[in-house]
Amino acid sequence: MNKIIKLTKIFLCETYQKTDIINERTGKINKKSIFIWLIGIIFIAIILISQAVIKYLVKINHPEIFLNVYLTFVTVLLSFQAVLLCVNVFYFSKDLEKVLHFPIKPLELLIAKFNCLLFISYITELILMFVPLILYGMLTQVGLLFYIYELIVIVLLPISLIGMISIIMMFLMNLSRFVKNKEIFQIIITCILLIIMLGIEFIIIKDLTKKFNGDENNQEEISAYIDKKAEELTKYFPTTKYSINILKNSNLTISIISLSKLLVITMFIYMLFALIGQKTYLKNILKGTRYYKRKNKFDIKAIKESKNIKKIYIEKEFKQIFRIPAFFIQYIFPIVIIFVTEIVLLIFIVPNLNEFMQKQGIDEKGLINFDIQVVCFIVGFLQVIYSFSNISLTSISREGKNAIFIKYIPIDLYKQFWYKSMPQIIINFLTAICLIIIPIIIAKNVNILTVLLIVVLTFVMNIMNSILMVLVDLKRPNLNWEAEYQVIKQNSNKIFQYILTIIVVLILMYGNSIFYELNWNVNICIVIFIILFLTVIILTDRYVNKNKNKIFRNIN
Amino acid sequence: MIEINNLTKSYKKDKKVIDNINLEIRNGEIFGFLGPNGAGKTTTIKMITGILEIDSGDILIDGRSIIREPTIAKKQFGLVPDNPDIFLNLKGIEYLNFLADIYGISKEKRIERIIKFAKEFEIENALNDKIQSYSHGMRQKLVIIGVLLHNPQNWILDEPMTGLDPKSSFYLKKLMKEYAKNGKTVFFSTHILEVAEKLCDRVGIIDDGKILFVGTYEDMKKEFKRNSSLEELFMEITKK
Numbered sequence: 001m002n003k004i005i006k007l008t009k010i011f012l013c014e015t016y017q018k019t020d021i022i023n024e025r026t027g028k029i030n031k032k033s034i035f036i037w038l039i040g041i042i043f044i045a046i047i048l049i050s051q052a053v054i055k056y057l058v059k060i061n062h063p064e065i066f067l068n069v070y071l072t073f074v075t076v077l078l079s080f081q082a083v084l085l086c087v088n089v090f091y092f093s094k095d096l097e098k099v100l101h102f103p104i105k106p107l108e109l110l111i112a113k114f115n116c117l118l119f120i121s122y123i124t125e126l127i128l129m130f131v132p133l134i135l136y137g138m139l140t141q142v143g144l145l146f147y148i149y150e151l152i153v154i155v156l157l158p159i160s161l162i163g164m165i166s167i168i169m170m171f172l173m174n175l176s177r178f179v180k181n182k183e184i185f186q187i188i189i190t191c192i193l194l195i196i197m198l199g200i201e202f203i204i205i206k207d208l209t210k211k212f213n214g215d216e217n218n219q220e221e222i223s224a225y226i227d228k229k230a231e232e233l234t235k236y237f238p239t240t241k242y243s244i245n246i247l248k249n250s251n252l253t254i255s256i257i258s259l260s261k262l263l264v265i266t267m268f269i270y271m272l273f274a275l276i277g278q279k280t281y282l283k284n285i286l287k288g289t290r291y292y293k294r295k296n297k298f299d300i301k302a303i304k305e306s307k308n309i310k311k312i313y314i315e316k317e318f319k320q321i322f323r324i325p326a327f328f329i330q331y332i333f334p335i336v337i338i339f340v341t342e343i344v345l346l347i348f349i350v351p352n353l354n355e356f357m358q359k360q361g362i363d364e365k366g367l368i369n370f371d372i373q374v375v376c377f378i379v380g381f382l383q384v385i386y387s388f389s390n391i392s393l394t395s396i397s398r399e400g401k402n403a404i405f406i407k408y409i410p411i412d413l414y415k416q417f418w419y420k421s422m423p424q425i426i427i428n429f430l431t432a433i434c435l436i437i438i439p440i441i442i443a444k445n446v447n448i449l450t451v452l453l454i455v456v457l458t459f460v461m462n463i464m465n466s467i468l469m470v471l472v473d474l475k476r477p478n479l480n481w482e483a484e485y486q487v488i489k490q491n492s493n494k495i496f497q498y499i500l501t502i503i504v505v506l507i508l509m510y511g512n513s514i515f516y517e518l519n520w521n522v523n524i525c526i527v528i529f530i531i532l533f534l535t536v537i538i539l540t541d542r543y544v545n546k547n548k549n550k551i552f553r554n555i556n
Numbered sequence: 557m558i559e560i561n562n563l564t565k566s567y568k569k570d571k572k573v574i575d576n577i578n579l580e581i582r583n584g585e586i587f588g589f590l591g592p593n594g595a596g597k598t599t600t601i602k603m604i605t606g607i608l609e610i611d612s613g614d615i616l617i618d619g620r621s622i623i624r625e626p627t628i629a630k631k632q633f634g635l636v637p638d639n640p641d642i643f644l645n646l647k648g649i650e651y652l653n654f655l656a657d658i659y660g661i662s663k664e665k666r667i668e669r670i671i672k673f674a675k676e677f678e679i680e681n682a683l684n685d686k687i688q689s690y691s692h693g694m695r696q697k698l699v700i701i702g703v704l705l706h707n708p709q710n711w712i713l714d715e716p717m718t719g720l721d722p723k724s725s726f727y728l729k730k731l732m733k734e735y736a737k738n739g740k741t742v743f744f745s746t747h748i749l750e751v752a753e754k755l756c757d758r759v760g761i762i763d764d765g766k767i768l769f770v771g772t773y774e775d776m777k778k779e780f781k782r783n784s785s786l787e788e789l790f791m792e793i794t795k796k
Contacts, residue, residue: 556609
């Protein structure tokens, strides 16, 4: 047991190295850590929102809706997290190589890895569930038993979720032994699992909003409907259903029966995980070990020449992003999700919207007129989408200890700065173009010049985002990582991306209110925004060109 | 030729890790840079190659300042870093193509050199595999080939023998000798004093950021009036 606890600590340290949450000198929580501040902000926001929601639900006599909807939401979130954590902790981390030579039983390793996942999920629960449920208890004036049940649910709920997802992942990853390119296979498996989770989430949202077309005027009717639907939805997550039943606490017998069911399911899944894990996980990992020697006959045709340094440099960046599973999952997959969501929107929402508009007799010009408000909304939304992209934010960090290469090759550092910015610019440009299509389709009569100017504006913002994030990464690179997933997961620089997004959105909002008052032509307003963001690009470019040696100083 | 003039570097205000060193590594010589752990060898190499900023002083590579003309100066040397774990997700051949493109090597020359060196280092059958599947020694060999591709005038190697099998180590030493014989500069740091003793035309010993000795092995023996091995003399020089 002691060995498992120690192993868990090692794996946790590997997973959370470099986050600066704990001050290494004092052993206390580091108040200067950006992560701590980020967690604090989320924590407070969740408390405030849940308090307002519970108060409202108490007022309309349907507080149990909170349990039904919120617990389902947290379960979906935990499941998403579990998929990503499973692949990172079980397959993409390199900590196993450090402990495999010790006299440790496979089961101990497996349980330690599981504990590591569980611990991270408990932290998520602590942030998302712990206080909101206490608030629920206080505002609905339930007895002491509720709080005991709350603790039991918090402890038990993630075990079965992680167990199930781990079993599925291990089973699927086991198939990789039949596949030559294991890494691509691992990416595909993770993507499939995430798409399944997204599918479930989509079904949940669709179910919740089905028939809910705004005809209902009675708040209670709406609430009762949502409550009923949310309860039905727990069929996707049986353990969540039992957890909700326990917490509802209306009948002691039901609570105890639900608790027993939850316990039995949890124990069963845990045992199944241990059994399957022992049979598949370690064997698969050892077979997939990377230190093998293949005898591929070398073909002289593979020696190619290119005179375009920019092209080969950017190509190298893309190879890195696409070939390393952890990078692909974190950089490209969110964009794939956006594309998929967009297609879903185009197929399901747009036709219904057009129908709705016709029914409501909305004018022929369409629902959207490209005035400054709509433009600011589209561009602001795109800025939020840009903030999901970590490609530039980790452009230097993802090189790890290799980053010194940047310094000794005979390519100007200023040029390399721009080459490093290019992958995000290219990928975000494609995303932006695809996203702009939707409002253009909805708004039937669009001024071509306005559309072109919007495209230019989003492109300028894209470049600005990318170069500023490369600059942030150059100033605060994280080069001492062990496994690739740590490059993004433990990157506190993300906060700068959020700050930039907030600033841009505020500029757009402020600009919108001014231009709306002035009643200026929308194209002129867009041009002003373009000039503003272009100025930022020019200033950043000059700063980088002048101070390149200073900026690249942290790579050594 | 590599000229190091009054080079100084500090990480903290009061502590100089490199303290006003001067060195000249001439064309046609193999220069061994020796010193205990933490003496400043890698820091010096990092400054020569432009990886680390210089606090004061200058470094000229074939007359080109690494501070004022970094891009041109960087074209004059090839570096074999101490850690060969580089671009692990690329295939060996992709890495070599990438380097050859950066240094503008023609297709004919790169074909000739890749085939020659890959054969000599016995990694031709691994070039189509990703570097992550290579052993440490194979990665080291690939990095060495990468440098040899552009046939630089100055060859800088940081602990190059680490991880190499005896055959490759022998071949590398042979290459270093051939390089120097052709009038080129070979500057390398090492802990293996036997290699330095047999291979180097001159050695430089650094400790606590200061150059304690520069000269031939014979000069060293004369200076310390002892007919000892390089190892023994090294211990004497670095004794505190």
